[in-house]
Amino acid sequence: MEHSIFRYVWNHSKLAQIWLFAVVIASMPFYFIALELPKRIVNDPIIGNAFSGGATTNYFSFTFALPQMLSGAVLLDFPGFEFSRGSLLFTLIGILSLMVCAEGLMKFYLNNYKGRLGERMLRRLRYQLFDRLLRFPSQHFKRTKASELSTIIKDEVEPLGGFIGDAFVQPFFLGSRALTALLFIMLQNFWLGLVAMFIVALQAIIIPQLRRKLITLGKQRQLAARALAGQIGETFDNISEIHVHDTSNFERARIVSQLGKIFLIRFRIYQRKFFIKFLNNYISQITPMLFYGIGGYLAITGRFDIGQLLAVIAAYKDLPGPIKEIIDWDQRRLDVQVKYETIIDQFNLDNLIPPERQTLSKTAPDSLKGTIEAAALTITDEAGTTLVEQVSFSLQSNKTYAFYGNTNSGADCCGEALICMLSPTNGKLTIDGNEINTIPEAFFGRDLIYVSNETALIDGSILDNIIYGLRNRPVQPYVPKPDEAAAIAKQHFEAYASGNPNLDIRDDWLDLSATNSNSIDELIEQIITALKIVELDRDIYRFGLFRTLDHNIDPIVPQRLLEARKALYHRLKGSELDGLIAPFDPDLYNSQASISENLLFGVATGPSLAPQNLAENAYFIHILDEAELTSILLELGQQFATTIVELSTDLAADHPFFNNLVFMTPDQISELKPLLARYNQDQPNPHKNADRYALLWLAFNYIESRHRMELVDDALQQQIVTARRNFAAQLPAELTDKIEFYDPKAYISNASVQDNILFGRIEHRIANAAARVEVMMREILDELSLDRDIFSIGLQHDVGTGGRSLNMAQRQKIGLTRALIKNPRMLIINHPLSSTEANACHNIMQRIQALRAKNKPEGGMIIVTARETIANLADTVLVFDAGRLVETGAPQHLAQTGAAYRNLAGLNNTN
């Protein structure tokens, strides 16, 4: 990239800059006329110079004659128009206002044009930086902080955009304005013009001198701000370490020191800036005094008329403006140049991946044919440590290999070198005879898939993550709807004008050609198969059950789930398990549910009817009052509170007793004792209302089957069911969308799939109830062929930022599934499922081998591992030790004769 921002801007916007010049030049005459007219207005109509005593005069007369040498013939003799003093005055003022307006409109156009130009350049620059980021060699990321790069692309380039539009045209525009004004002054009076020029030159020389130091400070400021962003990002990444090791105060100290540095730099910048401003202002203010002095003296002595003097002063008034702005522009130029250089330093690497290797190919790349060969491969890291030394091997693409070795044995590094994550320092690494560094990335993305054990997940659902690997190229362009075609065409043009490639996110980027499927449905089928193989299916199934359906789901799904609900109850009835679920029956009290759940009999969809706010909801309390429940529930709350206080006195905070009171915080529990004492007094109590809320809320959370205090008898149950009906019947309009009532025949769209199927509470008093219900539910879903839908719903589960809502084993399994559905010729797995227990991992790998044998019989695998059982799955084991390849052979053979193999596998110890 260009080292100077001017070169960069010029290279990418020559034509636009030239057009800007043209517009600026075209606006100059208007400006000159706007300067000239006030003088004429004063001199001609007001003082009457043009009238020489008469009442009217001919104005705007001019003659156009050929030069004397060409006969001097008069071609045009315009006599002008006849004006009285009054009409001339208003005509001139009218022209002046027209000129001012025309000049303003041109300025408006210019500013718009410059703004767009700047934004386009900003977009181009940002894109180019991001493009470079994608082309950084892998090793570079090991010493770069993500947050620093993001602050560069996001914040640091921002001021550049504002400047780019002004880069050339602003000094030109302001300079020409200043020159016009200077010229005007000179035409009026040569000496005054000279004075003005002298002062301008003074400013133009002194001020930039003073600003030198600002450049260095600006650079420091930028680096310091970047370091700050880096530190914040690091804190974010290491937050658990910070808590675990109690280093939060050390982190505070670091940030304090960083902020101190930034403060000092910024303060120095301010000091200098304001001093320069002061000097600049002083010089500008001195000048008018000279003008008044000299010009006034000339006017008094009659060598200069007053109209001229006023016009000169007006022109001069305009002069400091452009000058000041030029100086400001120069200031910004410095600033931006510093910023630009600091940015470019970070992105101008010598060893960027050449763009050809990432070129988008519209078709699938060539596939892997034969062999992967290493000849005396040596890899050293930046510190000069040898990672791999003189390794030679030849791998056939239809066999399974294991790179067997401990960490630092070189096995991992060889695996990484195969997909260019490490580059050979010496020796050769070729695929089908081609040097690995020259092979397009598309080839790797298709036929040589690498599965890292640190699976990185994107924000989105599990499905998004699994199919992420299929997003190699747009396979189907987006077909715009008639009403958006124009807008899309405009977007494409803008992208083109900013030098962005014409890649459209709206296109269909899902390339199924690598998979064995022809449609999304088939793909989902394959994903489910793969998930079963890596044993993630149960988790996904459970995610599906616990998930609330998306609004855009096919309406057939909730209908089918209702069938499952029906089937479940049908099966429970008559079986010995009848009573396993206490259903939501509109006419019955559900003793597995809390009192408030029984009253609401539905799912709150907003905060107004949420459990924690119920005691303060006016309508809800109104219903309780009407049913004469308020005092009963207050009484109940009191009894509940009394028992809790009685039992919890002197208990440790982690006593299992509190498990039954999960709805309360320890603070709330310790609040109960004073509350009861207050509540039972007859004296006025300032907390009366709050206490009533608290007791009611406590009563609302009482669950008869769990708390077993016999506080809810049959009569109360009946009363609550009646209140439930009234609550629904009289529900005011503003609350209708705040609750979804339980209806045995309707799907509850705000509840999870499982809650919808069960439509009731599991009777925990029956031994193993939850497990039994789950088994039965699965059976029914299988019978109704709904299991696939549950999987699909589960695949929508959000993985959280960076996959944080999943555990490591789940993330690794998703990474593996992502690779399996691509069905590559060669699958490289680095420490497969290192977070899964060895036995399970072995079984999974065996099943993966079987799947590959079926789907890709001509394919092979490379498994980097330190587990003997996994290595034994390979046809050939390559044993690594201390960066060298020490043994190669079939696992059975090595187990007999391979010293290094036996050592690694611990076979020597047992003998």
Next chain:
Amino acid sequence: MSLSDEVNVLRRIPLFAGIEPARLKLLAFSSERVSFQPNDTLCSQGEAADDAFVIINGEAEVLVDIDGHAVVVATLQRNALVGEMSILCDSGRTATVRAINTVDVLKITKDVFVRLIGESPAMAIEIMRLLAQRLQDTTHELTRARSQLNQLKGIE
């Protein structure tokens, strides 16, 4: 059956006899009520032991696996406490307990039980007494078995 009924059941169990009513109420509240169908197993021999059971209703039989055959060694009635010893020594269940008819139990988790011992010296002593008693019984049986064995050897 409510909390207070459960407390009454607990009070009739010798091990809990010396414990003040408030503690027993806490014990009941912190425990879970579970019911088992006939033939359901409450716990299986060899399994890790996490809970003790107090039988509130119904009957259960205790089975021990001898040479692959399950042999009934005892029948438990209402108010019986079972499984408390295994949770003390982390040893896994020494026997299988199976419901004969519908059995309601109060499931006392290990955590609750151990805390209770810590808080109540009377109960700790009662447990020691019980253990000593069982050891004594076992010793008696061992002595008898040995003498019988010697006699048999003498006959040969």
